[in-house]
Amino acid sequence: MTPKIPRPHRDDVLLCVIGVAAGVLLWALGVHTNPTARLLPHWATLVPLVCLGALELVRRSHPRTALVVGTVGVVADQFTVGSLATVVIFTDLMYAAVVYGKPAMARRLPVSTGLITVVVTIAAVAWLRTPQSLLIGAVTGLVCFAPALTGATLRNHREAAVAARLRAEQTALLAEMDRSQAVVAERARMARELHDMVANHLSAIAIHSTAALSIDSPATSREALGVIRENSVQGLAEMRRLIGLLRAAGAETEAVAVPSLDALETLVEQARTNGSASGLDFVLHDERAPAADGDARLPAPVELAAYRIVQESLTNAVKHASPGTVTVRVSRRDTLLRVGVDSPHAGRPTGPRAPGSGAGLVGMRERAELLGGSFTAGARGAAGAAGTMWQVRAVLPAEERTTER
Numbered sequence: 021m022t023p024k025i026p027r028p029h030r031d032d033v034l035l036c037v038i039g040v041a042a043g044v045l046l047w048a049l050g051v052h053t054n055p056t057a058r059l060l061p062h063w064a065t066l067v068p069l070v071c072l073g074a075l076e077l078v079r080r081s082h083p084r085t086a087l088v089v090g091t092v093g094v095v096a097d098q099f100t101v102g103s104l105a106t107v108v109i110f111t112d113l114m115y116a117a118v119v120y121g122k123p124a125m126a127r128r129l130p131v132s133t134g135l136i137t138v139v140v141t142i143a144a145v146a147w148l149r150t151p152q153s154l155l156i157g158a159v160t161g162l163v164c165f166a167p168a169l170t171g172a173t174l175r176n177h178r179e180a181a182v183a184a185r186l187r188a189e190q191t192a193l194l195a196e197m198d199r200s201q202a203v204v205a206e207r208a209r210m211a212r213e214l215h216d217m218v219a220n221h222l223s224a225i226a227i228h229s230t231a232a233l234s235i236d237s238p239a240t241s242r243e244a245l246g247v248i249r250e251n252s253v254q255g256l257a258e259m260r261r262l263i264g265l266l267r268a269a270g271a272e273t274e275a276v277a278v279p280s281l282d283a284l285e286t287l288v289e290q291a292r293t294n295g296s297a298s299g300l301d302f303v304l305h306d307e308r309a310p311a312a313d314g315d316a317r318l319p320a321p322v323e324l325a326a327y328r329i330v331q332e333s334l335t336n337a338v339k340h341a342s343p344g345t346v347t348v349r350v351s352r353r354d355t356l357l358r359v360g361v362d363s364p365h366a367g368r369p370t371g372p373r374a375p376g377s378g379a380g381l382v383g384m385r386e387r388a389e390l391l392g393g394s395f396t397a398g399a400r401g402a403a404g405a406a407g408t409m410w411q412v413r414a415v416l417p418a419e420e421r422t423t424e425r
Contacts, residue, residue: 028077035112040073043105053102065100068093072109079116084125087117094163111167118171126175130168137161212328212383221255223335224248224294247293254290280323281308281350284330288348291334299343300363302334307351318357322416325387326350326359329395332380333361333412341365341410357416365399365410388414 028036046052047065071093075086090113097106114133118126141157148156225248284304292302318326330348337346344364351358381397388395393416401408 026081029080032076032079035079035109036073036076039076039105039109039112040070043069043073043103043109046103046105051104053104053107054098055101057099057101060100062101065097065103065106068097068100069103069106069109072106072113075113076109079113080120083113083117083119083121086113087121090114107163111163114164115167115171118168119175126172130165130172133164133168137165208386212386215332215380215383218255218259221251221258223339224251224290225255244297251290251294279327279331280320281306281318281326283327284348284350287327287331287334291338291346295338295341295346298338298341300337300341301345302337303345303347305347305349307349308357318352318418322357322391322418325391325393326357326414326416328387329359329384329412329414330361332384333363336380337361337363337410352418355418357418359412359414359416361412362409365401365408384412384414388416392417 044066047062047069052062052065072090075090075093079086090110094106094110097103114129118129121129137157137160140160141154144153144156147153229244229248284306288302288304292300295302330350334346334348341363342365346361346363349358349360349362384397385395393414395412395414397412398410399408400411
């Protein structure tokens with residue numbers, strides 16, 4: 021099956037028509053490049069002209085073939101009276117071979133035509149030994165080397181433009197990937213924040229509503245309803261704070277009250293109220309000491325992470341701990357902030373309990389690791405023994421290393 025010749029470009033058709041028409045006009049006017057030639061009749065110069073003109077139609081699709089055949093045609097033109105149009109068409113074929121040809125041919129042609137120009141110049145000077153012989157080398161350079169060099173320059177500019185466009189597209193793609201990753205990280209951060217804020221209050225509401233429904237006592241129901249109302253109000257307040265942060269896009273957020281370790285006493289007192297129905301007591305040991313440089317303030321992300329870890333640990337204790345004492349211990353030594361929460365873990369919990377999703381431990385671990393710290397949680401002691409404790413340990417840098425993304 022013969023290969024299908026593609027349809028020529030309209031510009032190539034225009035070049036073919038103009039080139040052949042100009043050559044015929046010059047031939048009719050008697051303008052020749054080699055008028056002294058007598059080997060062939062005058063009309064013979066039209067044959068190379070028409071052949072090279074036809075090659076203009078395939079200068080883009082078959083540049084190598086067009087150049088080879090065009091070289092034969094321009095050499096044959098020298099044995100006739102010659103046509104300037106034939107030479108001009110050949111220069112365009114040389115230019116097209118570099119621009120549209122394969123990369124290897126585009127690299128070789130400027131070098132090879134340059135060498136041919138030098139060789140022809142030296143041979144002409146050595147053979148004729150006249151200053152006019154230098155014109156032969158100059159014409160050779162104009163016919164073959166100059167078009168090849170021009171085509172190579174244009175091709176290099178095109179390839180550089182394509183490379184720049186590809187780099188721009190890659191940069192845009194990387195920026196889009198970074199933006200997508202940032203959105204995913206922000207969604208994860210918002211999920212952690214929302215879980216830590218709401219889980220504590222909803223767990224207390226679930227526990228006390230269960231107690232009110234299971235114990236037929238007006239006093240107990242009134243006390244449970246009071247706790248439910250208090251947790252509902254606090255949960256709504258923290259929810260409004262988070263929604264306010266989300267709505268204030270691009271606004272200053274420094275003025276928004278962010279939970280800190282200064283509110284641990286209030287947090288423990290709230291857990292004491294919520295866990296009283298389950299036989300739990302809560303004790304806080306705040307052993308923080310000023311940093312080595314005398315600045316006792318922690319970075320806001322570190323304080324928020326520590327506060328949320330304590331809050332989630334107390335929520336888990338209210339939901340799952342056995343009756344007993346829950347101990348919260350916070351200490352700071354040099355560049356480390358240590359957070360520990362111990363809760364009874366012996367036997368099966370009694371009394372009303374709220375279900376858990378397991379996202380709390382994941383969120384606490386993520387908070388610690390994002391700040392360059394560590395987090396562990398698990399039971400210590402023999403399984404089922406009275407002294408078994410569920411221990412939560414977090415070590416956070418007192419100096420901010422990375423921020424939450």
